[in-house]
Amino acid sequence: MGWAGVNQPLCTNGGKGGAMFLSSALCLQHISQICQIANRGLTKTCICALPMVRLSFQQRILCCSSHCVSLRRHKALGMESPLQTVDWGHLPFAVLDNVRERLGKSRKRQSAMVACARLVNRHWCYWAAESEVVLNLSGSLPLELMVHIAMKRFTRVVGLLVNGSVPMGGDMPGNHLSCLEKLTHLRQLKVVGSSSLTQDSLGHVAHLRRLKRLTLQGCGGVSQGCLSHLVCLTALETLDLDTCANLLDNSLEHVGQLTSLKRLSLIGCTKVTDAGLAHIGSLTGLEWLAVYRCQGVSDSSLQQVGSLTALRTFHFGRCPRAQRFLADISKCKALESMILSGFDSLCLEDLMHVASLRGLRQLTIHMCPGVSDDGLQCIAGLTALKRLVLQGCAEITDAGLAHISSLPILERLTLYMCQKLTDHGLHHIGRLTTLRRLRLDRCPRITDKALAHMGRWKTLESLELRACGGITNKGLEQSQNMRSLVRLKVDWCEKVGIYVSAVRC
Numbered sequence: 001m002g003w004a005g006v007n008q009p010l011c012t013n014g015g016k017g018g019a020m021f022l023s024s025a026l027c028l029q030h031i032s033q034i035c036q037i038a039n040r041g042l043t044k045t046c047i048c049a050l051p052m053v054r055l056s057f058q059q060r061i062l063c064c065s066s067h068c069v070s071l072r073r074h075k076a077l078g079m080e081s082p083l084q085t086v087d088w089g090h091l092p093f094a095v096l097d098n099v100r101e102r103l104g105k106s107r108k109r110q111s112a113m114v115a116c117a118r119l120v121n122r123h124w125c126y127w128a129a130e131s132e133v134v135l136n137l138s139g140s141l142p143l144e145l146m147v148h149i150a151m152k153r154f155t156r157v158v159g160l161l162v163n164g165s166v167p168m169g170g171d172m173p174g175n176h177l178s179c180l181e182k183l184t185h186l187r188q189l190k191v192v193g194s195s196s197l198t199q200d201s202l203g204h205v206a207h208l209r210r211l212k213r214l215t216l217q218g219c220g221g222v223s224q225g226c227l228s229h230l231v232c233l234t235a236l237e238t239l240d241l242d243t244c245a246n247l248l249d250n251s252l253e254h255v256g257q258l259t260s261l262k263r264l265s266l267i268g269c270t271k272v273t274d275a276g277l278a279h280i281g282s283l284t285g286l287e288w289l290a291v292y293r294c295q296g297v298s299d300s301s302l303q304q305v306g307s308l309t310a311l312r313t314f315h316f317g318r319c320p321r322a323q324r325f326l327a328d329i330s331k332c333k334a335l336e337s338m339i340l341s342g343f344d345s346l347c348l349e350d351l352m353h354v355a356s357l358r359g360l361r362q363l364t365i366h367m368c369p370g371v372s373d374d375g376l377q378c379i380a381g382l383t384a385l386k387r388l389v390l391q392g393c394a395e396i397t398d399a400g401l402a403h404i405s406s407l408p409i410l411e412r413l414t415l416y417m418c419q420k421l422t423d424h425g426l427h428h429i430g431r432l433t434t435l436r437r438l439r440l441d442r443c444p445r446i447t448d449k450a451l452a453h454m455g456r457w458k459t460l461e462s463l464e465l466r467a468c469g470g471i472t473n474k475g476l477e478q479s480q481n482m483r484s485l486v487r488l489k490v491d492w493c494e495k496v497g498i499y500v501s502a503v504r505c
Helices: 020-024 028-035 093-102 107-117 122-131 143-153 199-205 226-232 249-255 274-282 299-305 348-354 373-379 398-404 423-429 448-454 473-481
Strands: 003-005 042-046 068-073 083-087 134-137 159-163 188-192 213-217 238-240 263-267 288-292 313-317 337-341 362-366 387-391 412-416 437-441 462-466 487-491 500-504
Touching: 093 107, 093 122, 107 122, 134 143, 143 159, 199 226, 226 249, 249 274, 274 299, 348 373, 373 398, 398 423, 423 448, 448 473, 473 487
Parallel strands: 134 159, 159 188, 188 213, 213 238, 238 263, 263 288, 288 313, 313 337, 337 362, 362 387, 387 412, 412 437, 437 462, 462 487
Antiparallel strands: 003 500, 042 068, 068 083, 487 500
């Protein structure tokens, strides 16, 4: 068993045809699942042909022109023949749906597939129109015209993403979103980078009573009183106000009345202060909260966050006036995921409060230079922790890794810009009997000896090494001894002659 590079060509059988884009969409190891249509009597009998493409571990190929997928259908379905052959141009919609699911949650990849599908033939075009539920509107056409065209072609759309470059239309500023009023079936609306939104514009959004997710990202016009109309959106569960630099405290008073809200993001809302964040305390059902780069937020407003008993995810960072806030956050006993970023004064006393969050499953400590080995001893008590990211914690040494080596179910570990870590510290990490993924980034004292230690690890499946100057080509040869390893990525390691991204085959 050896390694195959992501960009290595694995076959040379050529292929042409309208459905060629499938070559980057289907994964061979999932062929049987894709072709089995539950409760419809369909089973795979023949799948063949590999076109000349480059394959990766996540994007294997299945194609194409002169070949077909043969599907056996039971006589009980009333077919004249027990065997029906379906060519690539007329794949059942259920198969195409499964193809799309295999692409994962990436909107970019799914949209690319749908865009290509519309060019194949009428059958594929009809499937694309029926399957597309979220549209990304961008370009130079007026918004009103694009909405009119899109709603005629894509009848199942429940979400719109509007780029700020789109001309909003309307003679008066308040008419910018008037074309959305009639789209009362919308569940999701995202407007990015628009400086023309005003209080009157958002008044049109208030007609979308079924809206569950609203994103106003980088909209400089969202300021005093602009969010008053959103109180009518009683079904709203997610509100993203990232980088709305003119958002003021009185606007958050209206946000505090959205009793159905579960997710709120205030990243880069630089004018929000304690007075604004105090209104968040009334959102008793809030499960996800991000407060980042809010210069006016201090420890006092975090007391309101501590009262959110349903809070499961909390991202907090770059708020220089907040220093000793973890005592209040530790009252959120339902917390499962937390990111702490850019707190120079974060110390042992603070991390002792983190240790009381026994249900914490994911923890990221980013650019907190005050975190030391003693602080990691507190983290060692988080027995439910599955993912740990330590980034820019320059004081952590091998002794600190010895503390976290006792975490009983840790599966993913990232060590980034931890300059004092050595190979001996990786020896401690070997005691993590459940570790599946390890990333070492900018750890200059890690050498080939660390890879020798990893050769004895039994559970490691993925290893990423980035900008680790002590790693050489000779050390990488030892990766062959890592029997459980299936993915290896090496990047910007100056003593390694090439960029490596490989999977075991």
